[in-house]
Amino acid sequence: MTEAQPVAGVPRRLLWSRAEVVSLRDDTPRVRSLTLAVADWPGHLAGQHVDVRLTAEDGYQAQRSYSIASPPEAPLLELTVETISDGEVSPYLTGELRPGDIFELRGPIGGYFVWSERQPGPLVLIGGGSGVVPLMAMLRHRAIAGPTQPALLVYSSRNWDEIIYRDELERLAAADPSLRIVHTLTRAQPQGWQGFRRRVDKAMLEELGVPALASPNLFICGPTPMVETAAQASVELGIDAARIKTERFGPSGG
Amino acid sequence: MSESDLQPLDGNAAAGLLGEMFWRDMTTATGICAGCGSEGPFAEARLFASAMGSVLRCPHCDNVLLRAARTPRGVWLDMQGFRSLTFTPTPDAN
Numbered sequence: 239m240t241e242a243q244p245v246a247g248v249p250r251r252l253l254w255s256r257a258e259v260v261s262l263r264d265d266t267p268r269v270r271s272l273t274l275a276v277a278d279w280p281g282h283l284a285g286q287h288v289d290v291r292l293t294a295e296d297g298y299q300a301q302r303s304y305s306i307a308s309p310p311e312a313p314l315l316e317l318t319v320e321t322i323s324d325g326e327v328s329p330y331l332t333g334e335l336r337p338g339d340i341f342e343l344r345g346p347i348g349g350y351f352v353w354s355e356r357q358p359g360p361l362v363l364i365g366g367g368s369g370v371v372p373l374m375a376m377l378r379h380r381a382i383a384g385p386t387q388p389a390l391l392v393y394s395s396r397n398w399d400e401i402i403y404r405d406e407l408e409r410l411a412a413a414d415p416s417l418r419i420v421h422t423l424t425r426a427q428p429q430g431w432q433g434f435r436r437r438v439d440k441a442m443l444e445e446l447g448v449p450a451l452a453s454p455n456l457f458i459c460g461p462t463p464m465v466e467t468a469a470q471a472s473v474e475l476g477i478d479a480a481r482i483k484t485e486r487f488g489p490s491g492g
Numbered sequence: 493m494s495e496s497d498l499q500p501l502d503g504n505a506a507a508g509l510l511g512e513m514f515w516r517d518m519t520t521a522t523g524i525c526a527g528c529g530s531e532g533p534f535a536e537a538r539l540f541a542s543a544m545g546s547v548l549r550c551p552h553c554d555n556v557l558l559r560a561a562r563t564p565r566g567v568w569l570d571m572q573g574f575r576s577l578t579f580t581p582t583p584d585a586n
């Protein structure tokens with residue numbers, strides 16, 4: 239592949255396009271997924287994001303980044319947005335938009351936090367809250383491409399009802415013996431919960447066998463403090479820092 | 493709110509802004525910090541973003557690597573905190 243050829247996921251120039259809402263799906267009480275038709279979408283890689291821009295009638299603009307939840311193979315683009323109650327942009331995306339509505343976005347953006355099934359080595363995904371969104375694009379892509387390497391998702395949520403994509407993750411794991419999904423519930427646990435009940439830490443990753451993996455590819459995404467802790471723990475466990483990719487979403491949900 | 497009160501993002505979040513100016517993805521570049529000489533991916537640097545503009549800092553020594561702002565004359569960019577940036581073609585996103 240030469241530099242001159244257009245590459246999927248890398249537009250020649252980043253321009254604003256119109257996205258039309260096709261459908262909406264409630265994932266949790268605070269999280270909604272938007273399926274979008276975007277004119278002239280150039281294709282993307284699992285893990286990339288878009289910038290969304292909203293313009294008020296007086297011309298005021300607000301811009302935020304949202305990860306792409308859909309795999310490269312999907313015909314329509316999916317975003318999954320958590321409602322930040324006093325937020326400027328997220329309450330509009332999750333509460334106001336209806337099918338047929340149009341807003342501006344640009345992308346795909348970012349060539350660093352991306353994974354494709356062609357990348358050799360076991361996959362370790364560590365996500366917190368809405369940080370699972372780009373990791374879900376990777377798992378969806380992996381399921382479609384046909385898994386060739388083992389994968390582990392360690393996913394931290396506040397409680398059982400706030401696990402985004404809960405049923406789909408269960409289906410993915412049931413259909414694929416090489417995929418392991420481990421939830422940790424940090425605030426509240428259902429009765430009889432046997433799993434982890436704390437934030438992702440070094441002992442957890444050790445217990446899950448992460449240090450024993452040969453040449454793993456780690457992707458860590460979520461609130462900034464969670465990403466810092468998990469990345470630091472991974473380095474302390476002896477994982478080559480060059481194999482650890484991180485993406486910070488900003489303040490934690492508290 | 494001062495810069496230090498904010499939870500930083502990282503270089504991934506600057507990809508859109510830089511994509512306005514450069515016709516390639518900057519986040520896969522490897523940079524050398526002019527402050528401490530350490531080398532690392534652009535995407536792993538700390539980003540402090542506000543409506544005023546963005547500041548990218550070295551994760552090792554806190555040196556300001558890059559400053560970007562939207563001005564009435566256009567986007568203003570100061571990258572003197574990088575000693576150098578290396579762009580290696582990757583198979584997926586060059």
Ligand SMILES: Cc1cc2nc3c(=O)[nH]c(=O)nc-3n(C[C@H](O)[C@H](O)[C@H](O)COP(=O)(O)OP(=O)(O)OC[C@H]3O[C@@H](n4cnc5c(N)ncnc54)[C@H](O)[C@@H]3O)c2cc1C
Nearest residue numbers: 302303304305319320325326327328368371487490491505
């Ligand atoms: C590369 C990237 C990808 C992202 N992908 C996604 C995604 O797929 N889905 C998604 O839901 N979000 C994602 N985000 C976060 C998103 O960009 C916004 O920051 C988020 O939606 C809040 O925007 P807002 O305008 O609603 O709130 P703002 O008006 O920006 O913030 C309002 C208040 O809430 C606080 N706040 C901001 N974010 C949070 C938070 N997460 N938890 C608690 N308090 C917060 C702020 O400090 C402020 O006090 C991503 C961020 C980045 C950098």
Ligand SMILES: [Zn+2]
Nearest residue numbers: 525528550553
């Ligand atoms: Zn430095």
